[in-house]
Amino acid sequence: MSNLKYCWRVDGSDHSIVMAYVEGTNAYEDDAEAKAAIIDLNKRIYQIQNDGDHDSPLARIYWTTRQWSYDYFDAFYTRLGTKFEKYIPESEVAGLGLRTVREHPEVFTESDGAVIFDGEQYGLHTRVFINSEGLPTYEAKDVGLIMKKQADYGFDLSVVITGNEQEQYMAVVLKAVEQFAPELAARTRHLTHGLVKLQGGVKMSSRKGNILRAVDILDAAAAANRAAHDKEDDDVVIGAVKYSLLKPRTGGDIIYDPSESVSLEGNSGPYLQYAHARARSVLAKAGGEVGGEGKTDIGDLQPGERSLARKITEFPEVVELATNELMPHHVCTYLYELAQTFNRFYEHNHVIGDERQATRLQLVRKYADVLKTGLSLLGIVAPDHM
Numbered sequence: 001m002s003n004l005k006y007c008w009r010v011d012g013s014d015h016s017i018v019m020a021y022v023e024g025t026n027a028y029e030d031d032a033e034a035k036a037a038i039i040d041l042n043k044r045i046y047q048i049q050n051d052g053d054h055d056s057p058l059a060r061i062y063w064t065t066r067q068w069s070y071d072y073f074d075a076f077y078t079r080l081g082t083k084f085e086k087y088i089p090e091s092e093v094a095g096l097g098l099r100t101v102r103e104h105p106e107v108f109t110e111s112d113g114a115v116i117f118d119g120e121q122y123g124l125h126t127r128v129f130i131n132s133e134g135l136p137t138y139e140a141k142d143v144g145l146i147m148k149k150q151a152d153y154g155f156d157l158s159v160v161i162t163g164n165e166q167e168q169y170m171a172v173v174l175k176a177v178e179q180f181a182p183e184l185a186a187r188t189r190h191l192t193h194g195l196v197k198l199q200g201g202v203k204m205s206s207r208k209g210n211i212l213r214a215v216d217i218l219d220a221a222a223a224a225n226r227a228a229h230d231k232e233d234d235d236v237v238i239g240a241v242k243y244s245l246l247k248p249r250t251g252g253d254i255i256y257d258p259s260e261s262v263s264l265e266g267n268s269g270p271y272l273q274y275a276h277a278r279a280r281s282v283l284a285k286a287g288g289e290v291g292g293e294g295k296t297d298i299g300d301l302q303p304g305e306r307s308l309a310r311k312i313t314e315f316p317e318v319v320e321l322a323t324n325e326l327m328p329h330h331v332c333t334y335l336y337e338l339a340q341t342f343n344r345f346y347e348h349n350h351v352i353g354d355e356r357q358a359t360r361l362q363l364v365r366k367y368a369d370v371l372k373t374g375l376s377l378l379g380i381v382a383p384d385h386m
Helices: 014-030 032-051 057-080 094-102 138-153 164-180 182-186 214-229 234-246 269-285 303-313 315-325 329-348 357-377
Strands: 109-111 114-117 127-130 158-163 188-193 196-198 254-256
Touching: 014 032, 014 057, 032 057, 032 094, 057 214, 057 234, 094 127, 094 138, 114 164, 127 138, 127 164, 138 164, 138 182, 158 164, 164 182, 164 188, 182 188, 196 214, 214 234, 234 254, 234 269, 234 329, 269 329, 269 357, 303 315, 303 329, 303 357, 315 329, 315 357, 329 357
Parallel strands: 158 188, 196 254
Antiparallel strands: 109 114, 114 127
């Protein structure tokens, strides 16, 4: 963009990439000359992708900066203990989306040199899928993405997760796909979520550059954990953040409180991690002598034992509910209630040295196993010691 008065020095860091985005967005919206140049640049990049050009000066800039994004994703998700099987960049779906839209003139129509989908007849918005320059828009690229995922995986269910502001956008895309591939549209489910905001934070805007990055949340949790417990513990920090984001029902904004998230008391990830470690400590004190492997008739249990046993048996039903609704907060709520039930049981029922030790150790072991499995479903480590 040497012909523009707008520029930003990008060094590969996530901050510089964000600020380059901010600078470009502002230029596009506020300067007609910059907007025209950016549109032209977008066409040139699309051509680079189509041609597989890696050698021209612009191509080298494009592929290098794209790799920076991949490298940052990899580093960040490694920190979270997560790994994606594959990334699907726009370059792999743009052409497919363009061809798919053009192959269905009965669904998409021309308007002022562009190709649109008339969503108004379905109570939705009318949106452009191919612009007047002949380039696929995000809508067409998402059509291509659906087709590619079907080709690569033959999926039974594809879950698309976006911010709440994309709800109407995806409704149009899926309604368009429904007209020529109804089975794919039916097997694609769109979920939306709100914003994550720090407790007492200001309103955020990606355009202004005052966004809250995911790494900012992790760093805030790490600082709060050091302040509260005077130690570094990545498992606790990651568990605290994941649980804080998963325990509310998906869809609304989340007000993240770093101090609350790392607390060992209350409905938090570290509280559940500590609950698991505590149960494993009880089992360790028994020296591995947990008792028989057979089932214990619930009718033979005492009231406190029976209450814990019943709560443990609810786990499969909760997992099924969370799976069917795609709502992980059900698992969070259950695990917190399970830990509270165990605390009441342990407060009123001696385990080690009691005449009912064998039965109670079986319950403790089963409780610990369910708690560990539940935390694992949430992507949270269940430590044996804390």
